[in-house]
Amino acid sequence: MTQIGNSDLDVLPLSLGGNVFGWTADRDASFRILDSFIAGGGDFIDTADGYSAWVPGNSGGESETLIGEWLAQRKPENLVIATKVSTHPDFKGLSASNVRAAAEASLGRLGIDAIDLYYAHFDDAETPLEETVAAFAELQRDGLIRHTAVSNYSAERIREWVRIADELGVARPVAIQPHYNLVHRNDVEQHIVPVAEEFGMGLVPYFALASGFLTGKYRSVDADGGGSPRAGGAATYATPQGIEIIDTLEKIGNAHDASITTTALAWLRAKPTVIAPIASASRVEQLTDLLASTRLDLTPDEVAELDRVSERAPAAVSA
Structure with missing residues (x-):
């Protein structure tokens, strides 16, 4: 178990991504995946309030709704539920009124009394940051959320959030959710990790497997990943350097009887300030490799070797 920043939240160092629920995983598949996890x-x-809104026929919030139905049926204990605000079609942006309305809507869909970790999903340049920080603080004061977090924020804006929070005398964010993996490292390690270290925040990286590329399914530009909707973006990582990264993951994984997927997540978990990589599964059988990453500790030499082959790896797809 590992602690999320300076919070009182302790979790297994793996977060199950809910972005596929209501998209590539229907209700039954989502329930099986959650049960197995x-x-x-x-x-x-x-999850996030906007997840699955991009699917034809969906209106947004489908992932939260499926998770809420599962929670109501299974009634599991001691879970940490994280969701985000700013991308639902009905609740765009981070104005105070929108943050409040979106949080209440998320609570309704999830069927819970309080959100454990509530992210500002994307920075909102049209809303003063002071307004957003105060809005999150009010939700925390009123017991609708337990902890604040930020996603896709620049280092400068995170510092500004912290400054405002300190001036207002309210809690700082405890977590940062950046796009971070073996083929998308540079900005996070140069700018975001130092902020996390300075303020005691934990990183919960998304795209931890680079849209599936770091599973080893896309070793050529012709690979289709079994027809996955995300295959196009993942295959663009199949550069000579990308293939070298996969080959190195395979070699190191073989030494531990671990898959490429497991090894890629273990590398990320070994990086400074990383608490729990986010990985999603559309099928139950994919969970085996994901969960195995929480038990695989790479040696310092293995981490350094993966650092070397992935140094200056370019980002092939946008967040």
Whole structure:
């Protein structure tokens, strides 16, 4: 178990991504995945109010709704539920009124009394940051959320959030959710990690497997990843350097009887300030490799070797 920043939240170092629920995983598949994740020791679920809104026929909030239905049926204990605000079609942006309305809507869909970790999903340049920080603080004061977090914020804006929070005398964010993996490292390590270290925040990286590229399924630009909707973006990482990263993951994984997927997540978990990589599964059988990453500790030499082959790896897809 690991602690999320300076919070009182302790989690297994893996977060189950809810972005596929209502998209590539229907209700039955979502329930099976959630059941298996909990049975395997998982206790940290990540979603957002806008997830699955991009699917034709959906209106937004489908992921939260499915998780809420599962929670109501299974009634699991000691879970940490994280969700985000700013991208639901009905609740865009981070104005005070929108943050309040979106949080209440998320609570309704999830069927819970309080959100454990509430992220500002994307920075909102049109709303004064002072307004957003105060809005999150009010939610925390009123017991609707337990802890504040930020996602896709620049280092400068995170520092500004902390400054405002200190001036207002309210709690700082405890977590940062950046796009971070073996093929998308540079900005996070140069700018975001130092902020996290300075303020005692934990990183909960998304795209931990680079849209599936770091599973080893996309070793050529012709690979289709089994027809996955995310295959196009993942295959763009299949550069000579990308293939070298996969080959190195395979070699190191073989030494531990671990998969490429497991090894990629273990590398990320070994990085400074990383608490729990986010990884999603559209099928139950994918969870085995994800959960195994929480038990694989790479040696310092293995981490350094992966650092070397992935140094200056370019980002091939946007967040």
